[in-house]
Amino acid sequence: MKVKAQAVQERKPAAEVPKTGADLFVEALQAAGVDTIFGYPGGAVLPIYDALYRAEPRFQHILTRHEQGAIHAAEGYARVSGKPGVVIATSGPGATNLITGIADAMMDSLPLVVFTGQVGRSVIGTDAFQESDVMGITTPITKHNYQVQKQEDMPRIIKEAFYIATTGRPGPVVIDIPKDISGEVYQTAAAEEPIHLPGYQPTMKPNNNQIKKLIHAISTAKRPILLTGAGILHAKASEEVQAFAKRFQLPVASTLLGLGAFPASEPQFLGMAGMHGTYAANRGLYECDLLINVGARFDDRLTGNLEHFAPQATIAHIDIDPAEIGKIIPTSIPVVADAKAALKQLLTVEAELPDTESWRNHLQDYKEEYPLWYNNPAQDLIPQWVMKAVHKATEGNAIITTDVGQHQMWTAQYYGFDRPNRWVTSGGLGTMGFGFPAAIGAQLASPDSRVISVVGDGGFQMTMQELSVLQERKLPVKVLIVNNQSLGMVRQWQEFFYQERYSESLLDIQPDFVKLADSYDIKGVRLETQEQLVAELPSLLQSDEPVVIDCRVLRQENVFPMIAPGKGLHEMIGVSR
């Protein structure tokens, strides 16, 4: 039997109900400008869900089929819209099901405001039914967290939470609401309080002396390079970073999460750097004498062995989070600031321009001599090819989401992001199952965009229950499964570093993804040859319906080039055929 899509449920006319704490919650969300909520109801949030039912105007509430789906969808929403993603889950298992997403948002600096139900105050600490220590569990993976202890604190806490989540370095904030706080009739009027957080004052404006120092370093550099990180995207400073790179004629390398901040099609762009970065980008970082990091955090997958990271370079680092500066690499020019503010200043200050022509030509030679490469089989589909075809069919304009692993790297390498906020991936935490629900959030944030969720067959099976949401909400998300019937990156490492002992990484038993889609009344297609891909992919991606595309790619294909673990940027393998 097929699931029939239902119209959004009719509401019963609301009887006169006295105002409860949950109504305070609803008012605070309205005041924060929230219109979309991702969530899943349960015992401890019944009062909240009742208030949502009665709320006017109605929120767009997306009922995912697992709390993990809700939080990843909220991450995708936040990444694309720049607005905070709002999540509601119940106490106990509802809250613990959110943990992966909260940790993911913390690592990738995504603004989320997450509400969890909690058991009533009188039974907290007694191991009550569906009780879990949400404060204790979420403390290390949140920018901040609160438990509402008094009803009248709720408006202030919610206001603060949105402020904290979205300012400075964005991040997730959890608010734990005991059931009696939301359920009890609301007594005293809460005073309108301005936000007062004396311990939280993010530095937005750069220090002038550091800017001067940086300008001097650029003017005198022989081999400068610009590293673009996701901080640029959070600061909405994509235009500024392009102008900056142009003004000083800087070659540009990007982090994984920074893709799109600087257009991939610009000649100055060397590509993504790091473990599976391009040869040119990694050599650029290795050989430079001045490294200007804007909004990146020197992740180990970017730097490789630290001993060999930019060994001759003066390091300049622009970051809104002072704790990131000097955390991994000793930094001689620290600039604590919002990337946009810092770049604007760098654009206006008078400066001598460095002569970087020979350096740029040198890197250009690398780019031409060692491009990304793959073997072209006669018939079989290869993933690199698929990604190129996706790029072609969407003219590089789609929003692409991924999980973690081989398909993620191929997307990063071959999609060629020219615009900011079109790339939604789990970078820091590396979360399987992220991409598909994130695509749901991305599509809701940008209804007119083409959203393609590129997932592996392993990761998709972790959150594929959210196909219900596509059908229910008529979201035209395209799920492109790069199906190599294995946990590809695990398999690749086992091949290289564990003498081909493929321990638990081959997925021989799989659902029939076409039938699976069909059971949700969603179109499913299997592509197995290059011919099929060329003929069918463009129209599938153009369709206004959701489609699940099962791309059967070559199982043993590996991601190249690569820096083996423990090696430096100059020790890439698989650089050319």
Place this chain on the structure above:
Amino acid sequence: MKRIITATVQNRSGVLNRITGLMQKRQFNIDSISVGKTEVEQISRMTFVVEVEDMQKLEQLTKQLHKQIDVLKVADITDHAIVARELALVKVVCPPASRNELQSIIAPFRASAVDISKDSMIVQVTGDSDKIEAFLELVRPYGIKELTRTGVTAFLRGHQPQAADGNTYSLITN
């Protein structure tokens, strides 16, 4: 190296948990923590003695502490002129015959006997950590039945010597 770090924090639930949690997460070794209220309502002060490998680690620790929303101010006061004190309670084996002898040890340390029973004595000793260590060494031969220490709490002195005044001095050294 041992460092003394103080933090003034908003007295909100979970703040101590957040701070010790971050130290655990970032692999900092805490020797002691003391926490208490201050002259300002709703503001508490924490003093940590931590063991860090190098200055880079130390900088990272103070930055991470400072990043917490409820932390108002963080300072590494190790190299300043400071007053650092802790309190120890020691239950020492003490039959009546040894009482006088123990009293004679207590006196120069300006410690005090706060409880006496038939075969033991509880001594309260206050001072910097070295003094407490020295005291414990002296009474150890009598037999320490129980020991508890508060951890260091510390303040900057009212007058800070300028660089020209010579070396800064610290009670806890490398």
